[in-house]
Amino acid sequence: MPSIDPSLYLQTQNQSKSQESKSATxxxxxxxxxxxxxxxNQDPTSxxxxxxxxxxxxxxxxxxxxxxxxxxxxxxxxxxxxAPVVRYSNMIGKQVSYEISNENGTTGSETSKVAAVSKKGEKIELELANGDRISTNSITRVSNEASE
Structure with a gap:
C-alpha cells in the first residue's frame, strides 16, 4: 500500500508556502x-x-x-x-591630456602616454611616461595616438 508523503499535509503546506515566498524561483x-x-510515485504498471x-x-x-x-x-x-585598477587598466599605452596647475595659480594642459595604473588609498592614479602621477579626475582627453 502506498504511503502518503508528509509534505502533502495541509499544516506542512502552509509552512512551505511561507518559505516559498522568500524565494519565488x-x-x-x-x-x-x-x-x-x-x-x-509513478504507477508501477505504467x-x-x-x-x-x-x-x-x-x-x-x-x-x-x-x-x-x-x-x-x-x-x-x-x-x-x-577592483577599480582593472577598470582603468585599458588606458595603459593611451595618450592622455590632463590639466596642471603652476605655482602662479595658472592652469595649463599636458599630454603623455599612460605607463601604469595604481591605487593610493581610495584614489586611482595614472603613472605617465613623463614621470607625472595624475588623478583620473584631471583627465580631459584620451586618445590612441599622440596629439599633434
Whole structure:
C-alpha cells in the first residue's frame, strides 16, 4: 500500500508556502526533488518511458549548467567592480591630456602616454611616461595616438 508523503499535509503546506515566498524561483535542487518525487510515485504498471526520463534529465542538466554560468558571471562582475585598477587598466599605452596647475595659480594642459595604473588609498592614479602621477579626475582627453 502506498504511503502518503508528509509534505502533502495541509499544516506542512502552509509552512512551505511561507518559505516559498522568500524565494519565488525554482532552482536546480527543487527540480531534482520534483523529479525524484515523480519517480517514487509513478504507477508501477505504467512506468515513465525512457524518452520522457531522458528529456527530464536533460532539462535538469541544462538548468544546472545555466545556474553555474549565472553564478560564475555574477562572481566575475563583482570581482571587476571591486577592483577599480582593472577598470582603468585599458588606458595603459593611451595618450592622455590632463590639466596642471603652476605655482602662479595658472592652469595649463599636458599630454603623455599612460605607463601604469595604481591605487593610493581610495584614489586611482595614472603613472605617465613623463614621470607625472595624475588623478583620473584631471583627465580631459584620451586618445590612441599622440596629439599633434
Amino acid at each position: 525554482l532552482g536546480k535542487d527543487d527540480f531534482l526533488k520534483i523529479l525524484m518525487t515523480q519517480l517514487q 512506468p515513465m518511458k525512457d524518452k520522457e526520463f531522458i528529456s527530464q534529465m536533460t532539462s535538469f542538466s541544462t538548468l544546472e549548467q545555466m545556474t553555474n554560468m549565472s553564478d560564475a558571471i555574477q562572481k566575475l562582475t563583482e570581482a571587476q567592480s571591486e
